[in-house]
Amino acid sequence: MQDITVEELKKRLDAGEDIILIDVREPSEYAEFNIGAELIPLGSLPAALEQLEPYRDREIVLHCRSGARSANAKAFMEKQGFANVRNLLGGMMEWQTKFGK
Numbered sequence: 001m002q003d004i005t006v007e008e009l010k011k012r013l014d015a016g017e018d019i020i021l022i023d024v025r026e027p028s029e030y031a032e033f034n035i036g037a038e039l040i041p042l043g044s045l046p047a048a049l050e051q052l053e054p055y056r057d058r059e060i061v062l063h064c065r066s067g068a069r070s071a072n073a074k075a076f077m078e079k080q081g082f083a084n085v086r087n088l089l090g091g092m093m094e095w096q097t098k099f100g101k
Contacts (some may be wrong), residue, residue, distance in 0.1 A: 003074075003087040004061055006095045020060040022052075024073045025092070029065060031101055033092060042069045049080055056082055063088035063095075 011021060013035070021037035023030055030039045040048045042064070052060070060082060062070040067090050074087045088095075 001059075001084050001086050003089050003090050006098050008062060009088060010099060020055045020058055022060060022062050022073075024062055024064050026071050029092075033096065035063075035064065035092075035095065041074055042077075045073055045076060049077075052077075053083070057084065059084045059086065061086045061088055064091045066093050067091040 009019075013021075015098040021035070023034060023037035023039050024045065025039070026041050027039065040052075060077070062073045062077075062085060064070040064073075067087060070087045070091060074085045077085045090097075
C-alpha cells in the first residue's frame, strides 16, 4: 500500500478518523515526543503480531523517527500478510518540522 505523508495523516487525525497508528521507536524516543500512537518498538514487532491480528484487514500506519525503521516494519508486516500497511514518510522528524511539538 502507498505510504502516507505527515500532512495527510494530520488531516485525517484532526478529522477524528479511527486510524491504527503504531510507533516503532524505542520507549525513550516515545517519551520525548509522541502523537499518541501505540508503542511497539521494531524489535518487539514479531512478538506483537498476535495482538495486531484483529487489524489484519484494516489500514495500519507505522511511524518512527525518520521513516526508515517504519519502512522495515512495513515490509515485515506485509510479508506476514498485512496488506494495508502504510509508512509515515519522514517520521516524527518531518512531523515536528511541519507541526512543532
